[in-house]
Amino acid sequence: MNTYDFLIIGAGSIGTPLAYHLAKKGKKVCVLEKHASCGRGQNRAAIGGIRATHSDPAKIKICTMSLDQVRNMHSEHGIDIDWIEGGYLFPVYDTQRERNLKDLLKVQKKFGLNIDWIDADAIKELVPGISDNGLRGGTFSPNDGSASPLKTAGAFFKLATAAGAQFKFYENVLSMEVKDRKVVSVKTNKDTYSAAVIINAAGADAKDIGKMYGVDLPVYPDSHEAGITEPVKPFFKPMVVDIRPDSHSHNYYFYQNIEGQVVFCITPHPKIAGKDTDNTSEFLPLMIKRMLELYPRLRNLRIRRTWRGLYPMTPDGFPVVGVTNEIDNVFNAVGMCGQGYMLGPGLGKIISDMLIDNSKEYDFILKQLTLYRDFSGEEMLK
Numbered sequence: 347m348n349t350y351d352f353l354i355i356g357a358g359s360i361g362t363p364l365a366y367h368l369a370k371k372g373k374k375v376c377v378l379e380k381h382a383s384c385g386r387g388q389n390r391a392a393i394g395g396i397r398a399t400h401s402d403p404a405k406i407k408i409c410t411m412s413l414d415q416v417r418n419m420h421s422e423h424g425i426d427i428d429w430i431e432g433g434y435l436f437p438v439y440d441t442q443r444e445r446n447l448k449d450l451l452k453v454q455k456k457f458g459l460n461i462d463w464i465d466a467d468a469i470k471e472l473v474p475g476i477s478d479n480g481l482r483g484g485t486f487s488p489n490d491g492s493a494s495p496l497k498t499a500g501a502f503f504k505l506a507t508a509a510g511a512q513f514k515f516y517e518n519v520l521s522m523e524v525k526d527r528k529v530v531s532v533k534t535n536k537d538t539y540s541a542a543v544i545i546n547a548a549g550a551d552a553k554d555i556g557k558m559y560g561v562d563l564p565v566y567p568d569s570h571e572a573g574i575t576e577p578v579k580p581f582f583k584p585m586v587v588d589i590r591p592d593s594h595s596h597n598y599y600f601y602q603n604i605e606g607q608v609v610f611c612i613t614p615h616p617k618i619a620g621k622d623t624d625n626t627s628e629f630l631p632l633m634i635k636r637m638l639e640l641y642p643r644l645r646n647l648r649i650r651r652t653w654r655g656l657y658p659m660t661p662d663g664f665p666v667v668g669v670t671n672e673i674d675n676v677f678n679a680v681g682m683c684g685q686g687y688m689l690g691p692g693l694g695k696i697i698s699d700m701l702i703d704n705s706k707e708y709d710f711i712l713k714q715l716t717l718y719r720d721f722s723g724e725e726m727l728k
């Protein structure tokens with residue numbers, strides 16, 4: 347039997363940085379991943395947006411800690427992950443959304459976030475050529491930004507292995523043996539493992555893993571499509587998020603990456619539940635229509651590639667982080683919805699501080715993200 351202090355299931359947006367933070371504290375860590383390398387689950391579907399400007403204390407804290415790590419990855423570790431501090435911009439074209447975002451701004455400012463309302467002229471400077479027909483202004487947070495999810499996973503993999511973590515690729519977790527409220531063994535297609543603590547970081551498959559230790563996790567994947575254009579000279583800086591819905595979609599968002607490619611994705615309406623990741627024929631016509639209405643200047647860009655990935659959704663749009671009442675040695679880090687990439691590095695540090703140093707500093711996060719909360723609320727900008 348291979349015995350570890352921590353056994354992490356899933357080398358994705360969450361599991362990979364978590365392995366680094368646990369191993370860095372001197373623990374014996376093993377990550378089981380069914381794919382050939384890290385980041386090949388939903389991590390690689392993410393378009394790379396990272397912001398701390400949420401509306402609730404848990405995600406603000408986690409993502410602020412993520413931003414610190416991503417922003418400093420090159421200066422601290424010499425690893426380039428294509429970080430751009432371009433900010434997040436929510437342009438507004440109607441009074442109702444102006445009121446909503448201005449109300450949210452009060453909460454965000456209370457948490458000390460660097461975000462403000464800017465007028466239409468300031469928006470036109472940030473995004474030259476954006477439609478100004480009815481543009482009222484919007485919120486802008488200059489310290490948010492974007493980076494490459496695959497390079498980020500690669501960076502944390504490098505740091506984690508240097509710190510002593512082991513990654514077992516092509517290892518599909520198939521079953522677990524539970525005895526006296528504990529998972530005593532984890533079986534994969536190749537081997538058997540045990541650990542003092544088992545961490546479920548299996549993303550869209552978290553519910554299936556939960557069943558193996560008898561806990562019903564409310565994680566229901568739905569799919570979202572994204573695309574990327576050819577590279578062109580940089581012409582706008584922020585991640586632009588249009589939160590106006592139309593009859594077939596909710597919000598969509600896009601930015602220009604370090605190579606000059608415009609990367610974009612949309613939230614379909616109604617949502618498409620399930621794990622199918624084949625491209626649909628509806629995505630591009632829908633996306634292009636909406637993006638060109640907002641930003642006509644994109645019209646000559648050629649699209650290189652599209653893809654469809656999964657959000658591991660929960661009923662209220664918030665992650666599930668913490669222990670279970672039924673099993674003593676399992677910790678869940680699941681249900682990351684549309685924000686797992688930006689939550690991963692911060693959550694890795696926080697979970698390692700909690701589980702190894704017994705830090706109580708983050709108890710408010712455990713309380714907010716517990717599996718045993720009332721899931722009837724809904725996150726505004728999930």
Ligand SMILES: Cc1cc2nc3c(=O)[nH]c(=O)nc-3n(C[C@H](O)[C@H](O)[C@H](O)COP(=O)(O)OP(=O)(O)OC[C@H]3O[C@@H](n4cnc5c(N)ncnc54)[C@H](O)[C@@H]3O)c2cc1C
Pocket residue numbers: 355356357358359360361378379380381385386387388389390391392393394395396517518519520547548549550551552555569570571572611654655656657658679680681682683684685686687688689
């Ligand atoms: C189109 C699109 C755009 C997105 N854009 C953003 C964005 O800009 N910013 C952002 O923060 N988020 C974004 N997301 C969301 C983000 O991709 C997810 O929230 C995040 O990747 C989830 O992280 P995770 O670690 O929980 O899951 P994953 O990264 O999928 O990792 C889970 C891992 O567990 C492994 N696994 C599962 N079952 C088993 C098993 N039985 N045995 C072994 N291994 C197993 C999987 O193979 C996978 O590698 C986007 C998602 C999509 C689809």
